[in-house]
Amino acid sequence: MKSKDQNTEQAIMNAAVEIFQSKGMAGARMQEIADKAGINKALLHYYFRNKQMLFEAVFKSALGQLAPEISKIFNADLSIEEKITAFVSYYIPFVNQNRFLPVFVIQELNNNPVFAEQFFSANALPKTEKFRYQLIEASKIGEIRNVDPDQFVLDLFAVVVFPFVGRPLMKNLLQKDDQGFDDLIQGRIEHVTTMLLNSIKK
Amino acid sequence: MKSKDQNTEQAIMNAAVEIFQSKGMAGARMQEIADKAGINKALLHYYFRNKQMLFEAVFKSALGQLAPEISKIFNADLSIEEKITAFVSYYIPFVNQNRFLPVFVIQELNNNPVFAEQFFSANALPKTEKFRYQLIEASKIGEIRNVDPDQFVLDLFAVVVFPFVGRPLMKNLLQKDDQGFDDLIQGRIEHVTTMLLNSIKK
DNA sequence: GTCTATAGCCAGATAGAC
DNA sequence: GTCTATCTGGCTATAGAC
Numbered sequence: 001m002k003s004k005d006q007n008t009e010q011a012i013m014n015a016a017v018e019i020f021q022s023k024g025m026a027g028a029r030m031q032e033i034a035d036k037a038g039i040n041k042a043l044l045h046y047y048f049r050n051k052q053m054l055f056e057a058v059f060k061s062a063l064g065q066l067a068p069e070i071s072k073i074f075n076a077d078l079s080i081e082e083k084i085t086a087f088v089s090y091y092i093p094f095v096n097q098n099r100f101l102p103v104f105v106i107q108e109l110n111n112n113p114v115f116a117e118q119f120f121s122a123n124a125l126p127k128t129e130k131f132r133y134q135l136i137e138a139s140k141i142g143e144i145r146n147v148d149p150d151q152f153v154l155d156l157f158a159v160v161v162f163p164f165v166g167r168p169l170m171k172n173l174l175q176k177d178d179q180g181f182d183d184l185i186q187g188r189i190e191h192v193t194t195m196l197l198n199s200i201k202k
Numbered sequence: 203m204k205s206k207d208q209n210t211e212q213a214i215m216n217a218a219v220e221i222f223q224s225k226g227m228a229g230a231r232m233q234e235i236a237d238k239a240g241i242n243k244a245l246l247h248y249y250f251r252n253k254q255m256l257f258e259a260v261f262k263s264a265l266g267q268l269a270p271e272i273s274k275i276f277n278a279d280l281s282i283e284e285k286i287t288a289f290v291s292y293y294i295p296f297v298n299q300n301r302f303l304p305v306f307v308i309q310e311l312n313n314n315p316v317f318a319e320q321f322f323s324a325n326a327l328p329k330t331e332k333f334r335y336q337l338i339e340a341s342k343i344g345e346i347r348n349v350d351p352d353q354f355v356l357d358l359f360a361v362v363v364f365p366f367v368g369r370p371l372m373k374n375l376l377q378k379d380d381q382g383f384d385d386l387i388q389g390r391i392e393h394v395t396t397m398l399l400n401s402i403k404k
Numbered sequence: 405g406t407c408t409a410t411a412g413c414c415a416g417a418t419a420g421a422c
Numbered sequence: 423g424t425c426t427a428t429c430t431g432g433c434t435a436t437a438g439a440c
Contacts, residue, residue, distance in 0.1 A: 158364035
């Protein structure tokens, strides 16, 4: 009774994720996605109508993977230190397993400002106010250094995400080979946790 | 006696920078560049032969703007603290004036790994060893906390560059409008300097 | 649901006049 | 050096058979 084959649809999505995430919307080719999925172009259009819709499905699924855990961590009933630790230890390995994901998201948001605007008015990102509120309260009572919570959240995402986004550049700047850079990533959870906690410690 | 008109060449470069940096190599259109430069497609090819070569000229000029000052700062005869301060105060305003530059560089390096490889074997990035060596020495004599210099350089670039690269995402996550995010950028030099110095202070 | 074949368009590149 | 006109290939998308 089903009008779409679940396996085919899944194969298409997997292929599309791979191609779109490594080449971007503009650089991706429907033919290449079809090849990777083991089908032909016509079937691709049968399932997703056109390139834009396939792209949006991939993009939405990409952000859908990133968002829920952010939300869970920042809104949990945890201390500041616990949240920082949880965020860093969860996200660094996750992004390490999905290396193209953050570049893809960032690239498309920057290249298609109109799409970005529409997307965010339809799909809200997780809220981080609770965590930022905790930071304000803690600095009020002198538990941590006086710090702008918005700046600190920026720092948090920066030190976690940037090494993956800027990998080709930083690999070269630090004169590492792939193995050497992977080693650096391995040590990053501990380094980043320590450095973030130190930066707000009194 | 000249075979190329300097003004035309400059007009093309300016237009190409703008289009390539905002849409990327794959998304850019030669027609759009020609229009913006006030000429036609044929002349574009007369000056730069093909799209790839025009792109490479733009890319090289982009990295050429970023590299020299990094080199100057990190190899200067300055203390660790002075280098951090100089780097942050120079680069945040610079990138703020050239917002598309880092996304463009990062995006193209990630989307074209082969090109990236070739590019870096022909054009070396600035060296940061002197700075990293200073960090090692300073932690040996107990002047600063024990810190992996590679990790610290990663942090340095992360906190400086990421807010521009991840702007559309972070703007949304922090629930800012454009003005609010610009204000955050304004306060960033001071915040980042303090936070980096704190993170290595004993 | 899946395929082959092809329409139709658009973009990069060139020919050739001025 | 700059233009108009055009070729050529490639890519999205659809028509239509099975």
